[in-house]
């Protein structure tokens with residue numbers, strides 16, 4: 001659905017749901033997920049498929065788990081080498 | 097006379113439950129409510145339908161709370177049927193956690209006294225040891241020594257409840273007049289009462305119910321009733337959603353059906369102030385993190401302050417004006433818990449024109465200065 005307009009000058013490797021994925025340095029986490037294809041996340045109430053809408057920090061539809069922390073706004077987090085990103089399939093499960 | 101026309105002043109959970117109950121009995125009812133900037137405990141509360149700890153030294157009130165809780169499942173089902181709104185009520189029982197032996201001892205003493213004041217077998221609770229508690233609630237902190245549990249307790253979503261009551265009331269033909277501040281109640285020329293609002297509109301009815309929350313003191317005084325209510329502020333914290341963990345509410349922490357955790361609640365005499373305060377919120381968070389340390393993984397998404405409608409002894413007031421028969425007052429704390437009794441029992445008393453003896457101990461006469 002989304003295509004990069006130019007090849008990235010520099011790349012970093014992140015883990016998306018455990019898989020190694022190449023991202024452009026400076027990408028937001030949301031951009032990495034969009035570039036990786038459909039099924040961004042499932043809403044925590046009702047399970048509807050959702051994806052980022054605004055990409056500027058307002059809509060909260062880009063929520064994603066980053067390095068073990070759930071519900072981060074993917075559009076506001078910049079990728080880093082080795083970052084562990086997980087798509088959210090519903091609500092976070094708390095460790096008790 | 098079920099054709100008596102009622103004017104209900106106040107559209108919070110107390111006024112709306114009574115209005116719905118009256119409309120359900122076939123009365124024509126107009127519910128007059130203040131503007132959106134009014135103080136509304138009904139939109140700021142914790143949503144517990146709570147029985148344990150209610151009515152210490154006032155068995156009438158303890159019994160009234162139990163009666164309402166016992167009616168709640170039918171109430172919920174009927175409201176959902178009539179309004180299409182599911183108010184998320186359930187009654188898995190509830191616990192009050194103790195963070196020290198002293199706390200537990202004090203709680204057990206209070207509940208024991210309430211049980212002693214109730215007719216045999218009507219109020220039961222259990223003292224739950226820590227080991228047993230771990231099977232009921234996950235993730236308890238090391239300081240939790242035990243809890244009291246009562247099967248009478250439950251919880252609802254109080255915003256959905258209010259929405260359901262308004263919807264069901266209007267579906268029964270009730271009229272809701274919003275944004276009008278009542279300024280006068282007078283005997284009408286042809287019998288009945290004239291209720292006037294700030295913009296000069298006059299509504300006439302055979303009977304009037306004053307259920308205006310913190311507005312009650314002033315309104316009730318106009319019809320010779322002493323109703324000393326004052327605001328007691330409470331602040332509440334709401335976290336982001338998480339997968340279901342708590343299957344039952346505790347007095348200060350509950351998880352909503354949508355997954356958020358609600359953390360309550362402070363008590364402060366700050367007059368008409370609904371600003372939140374970081375120091376207070378910090379205390380609420382700190383106390384509840386001792387109970388459930390896993391809450392530290394969650395972000396806070398909202399917090400607010402609301403004003404409880406409090407009487408001097410903490411118990412509600414139900415009364416009829418001696419000088420203006422047919423004018424009733426209903427007010428007090430825990431209007432969510434008592435909503436089912438308000439809709440089904442209190443509305444019936446108002447319909448019959450006389451408040452039943454079960455509520456005699458809750459009349460305003462208890463605040464009269466003894467000569």
Ligand SMILES: Cc1cc2nc3c(=O)[nH]c(=O)nc-3n(C[C@H](O)[C@H](O)[C@H](O)COP(=O)(O)OP(=O)(O)OC[C@H]3O[C@@H](n4cnc5c(N)ncnc54)[C@H](O)[C@@H]3O)c2cc1C
Nearest residue numbers: 108110130134137138142144278309311330430431432433
């Ligand atoms: C933080 C907090 C937590 C709580 N937790 C619980 C709980 O867990 N369980 C429980 O049972 N209870 C709880 N309560 C108490 C409960 O919220 C109240 O008892 C209940 O909401 C009171 O409802 P009410 O309709 O009397 O008042 P309100 O909700 O205050 O409504 C009064 C209404 O009257 C209207 N009004 C006032 N004056 C006039 C006038 N002159 N003319 C026209 N309209 C007027 C206002 O516009 C308002 O809409 C809590 C309260 C707070 C603040």
